[in-house]
Each structure stands twice: as C-alpha cells, then as structure tokens.
Amino acid sequence: MVGQIRDLIAEKGLTVGDGLPTERDLCTQFNASRNTVREAMRILKAYGLVEVRPKIGATIADNRLARAFDLFSFNTMEVSRKTFSDVQAFRDLLEVGSAEQIMDRITDRDIADLYALNGKLAEGADIHVASEVDYDFHYRLISILGNDAILDVYKVMKPVILRIMQKGKTRRSYKTETFAEHQGVIDALAARDRLAFQYRLRAHLMIGFKNFSDEMEGAA
Amino acid sequence: MVGQIRDLIAEKGLTVGDGLPTERDLCTQFNASRNTVREAMRILKAYGLVEVRPKIGATIADNRLARAFDLFSFNTMEVSRKTFSDVQAFRDLLEVGSAEQIMDRITDRDIADLYALNGKLAEGADIHVASEVDYDFHYRLISILGNDAILDVYKVMKPVILRIMQKGKTRRSYKTETFAEHQGVIDALAARDRLAFQYRLRAHLMIGFKNFSDEMEGAA
C-alpha cells in the first residue's frame, strides 16, 4: 500500500507542497479500505514524507532528516559519563565553534529573544522547567545559524541535554549562577565581542561538566 | 496514543525482545478502538521500535538506525538545496572545527587506516561504491575524536551525505581529484600540520558544494 502511494507520487511527479488525493479517493483508486489507506498514510507521515492536516488533506513534504533524528529522541536511557562528555564536547564544538557565523548573522531580535528567555530563568520555576528554559536558550542561540541540520541534531539530543542539565544543576542555583553566565554570553553577543562570547560560553559549558563529574563521584 | 504506548513501555521497563500486550488489550487499556491502536502501532513500527508479527503480537525492537537508512531509500525525491548546504556546513563545523582535538589524539594507526581507505578510491569502482568509501573516509576521520555522539550523528546523516557525494561527483573523477584531495588531507595530518589540514579539508568540502550547486543550476 505504501509502495502504491509512493508510486503514485512518483508517477504524477508530485513534489514538496503538492497535495495528495483525499483518503477516500485513494480508497477507490487502489481498491482498499479507508483504514488500510490510513495506516499507510500514518507510515508515510512517520517517515516525514507527507504532512496531513485535518480538513485540508495530505501534502507532500520532506522532513526525513528531522524524522531520522526524531527516531533517537525516544531515549529514556540513563546518561553515562561517556555520553555526557561526548555530548558536552559536541555542544562545545557546535556552539563555540560557530561563533564566527553567529556573529555574522546575529540580529537585535535574536539578542532580545535571548535576554527574554534568560529572564525566565530568574523567575525560578522548578528544576524541570528551568532545564527546559536552559535548553531553549541554547537552542535559540544555535538557531541563529539558520542551519536546520544542526537544529535537528539539537532536537535529537534534547533528552540527553535535559538530563545533563538537571543532573548538573541540582546543587547550583539556576536563578543566580546559570542566569548570570547566560547573561554574560548575551552581553558579549550584544557587544559583538566574539572572543568574550567564546570564552564565556565555553566556561559555562565547562562548569556543567564539572558539576556533573562531581555528581558522578558522589554517586559512585 | 503513540505517547501512551511509549509511556507504557517505559513504565513497565520493557526492553528489546519483550512482548507488548495484544492490540485488543491495548484497546481496553487505553479506551481506544482497535484501529486507533493499530495506527499507533504502525507509527512505532515505522520508527523501528516494535516488530509486529501475526499471531505473535508486537515485540520491542530497536531498528532505528536501520529505519533511518530506509527513510532515504525512498529516493525518488532528491536532497533539497537547503538540506545540502545545511549538511555540508555541519560537516565543515565538525570536521574542520575539531582539527585541534584530532591533532591531539591522532595516532599512526589512524593515518595508516586513512591512507588505506583512500587507496580504495583509486581502485575506481563504480560511483556508489566510491561514495561509500568516501563516506568511510570521513567517518574514520571523525572517529579519531572518540566521540560516540558525533559518530551517531554521522551514521544518521549517512544517507544524505552519500547522496550529496554521488550527486557532486558525477562529473568528477573519484580516482583523481577526490583521491588527491583526501591524500593532501592525510599528508597534513601525518605532518601534524593543523593549518594545512584545515585548509585542505575545507577546500575539499567546498568543492563538493560547488559541484552540487552546478548540478542544481543545470537541472533548473
């Protein structure tokens, strides 16, 4: 069934944005029941090949890269020390490493958004909410690059990053230290001071590293 | 629905190989119809998280990596220009950006492996095999970092990267230019010349960029 629909798409030469026939049309076209067609559509949707909106119908899409990464967001796994250091090194590479491009592209809007996001940290919600905000901050930072592949990667790693943040921050105050570190990073951005930006961001990531290590020591 | 089933799995602590309740059980458990449950199961199956066989029922699995590959085997659709540039920029960030760490960690064994891999390029197999070797080369390069998170990301992006390679190289000779570029990169590594390494690697990636752009121009 999935194959038939794929063939249909290929045959008609449909491309991203085009609409598919309605589910009922597909039923008659392929002599299948609507439930069967629906299951096939579910699969195509899961593959990111179609987007389906109620009352609108299905349209061709290509979110496969994002879907591919979604696959791995199902991890509830425990974060090992190696995973932690790997992910943190990765983030350093991405966030600190792309400082130049960030400086090239950054707008006042970006800076305002970052200040706003960081402001939420100071409001002092519980640790889970604060972690989400923390993640959002870094995500927003990376989004300045306008690179969907990198954003997708960040989405994949979100569960792990969140866990790292929660774990690393149990004994630190989000309201004070993390907030201040973020603030320093944004200040450097606002001043278009690349070196300060890199230095402070790296320090911020390193502090998370140290806290996590201490946690692990304590746990072991 | 998918979320509910996921929660159920997490809650029960089920792991690969374990069986899920039957569809009808899930119906009563979640107060949903069998069709709804089935559609959710299709999604999970599409994600490679469950395997479902008649009479047996559904068992937990983890074929997510395999699924990630399947996603892109659907290729009647091609890599969009944005996906291409995103992925390529990402690779630049990773490979060129981690030059320092690579220099710190590299061993003679790494260099020997890279030379060996690149040697296969000169053997001049068809474009698909050559692309695989090309990918393997860059994968091996990144593996020097010993960072599993980054390696996983590379695995997921493999289908896209392969496609980019195939597309970019249709008119170039793997046996000559790509081989020579790689060789230059390894030579820089062998000489522990970080700047040369970065310069050559970046140039290598950029050439792929240019070729792809030309392809797109030609197609348009």
Next chain:
DNA sequence: GAACCATTTTGTTGGACCAAGATTCGTAAT
C-alpha cells in the same frame, strides 16, 4: 512422531458518525 484441527492474534474490509475547516449560497445593507 506426524498429520490435523482449534484457537489466538494480526490483517483487512466496509460501514458509520463526529468535529471542524472550506465552500456555497441566501439575505440584508448600502
């Protein structure tokens, strides 16, 4: 031990209804 049958479970079908967006059409105001 092998052939056979009953049972369980997924696979598929056809139908039905709902909710909500899209469309149409009639009415009223200008």
Next chain:
DNA sequence: ATTACGAATCTTGGTCCAACAAAATGGTTC
C-alpha cells in the same frame, strides 16, 4: 445592482464498530 456578512452545507480527516480472512501457535489424535 453590488457588496458584505452570516448561516447552511459540503468536505475531510479522526475515531469507532463489527465482522471475516490469514497466519502461526499449540494441543490432539492417530
């Protein structure tokens, strides 16, 4: 007569139900 607005209708995906087909298991019988 034309336009604007609102209500009725149509369309479409979302959900549900009941039933049958097909496949694989497990037990039963010879």
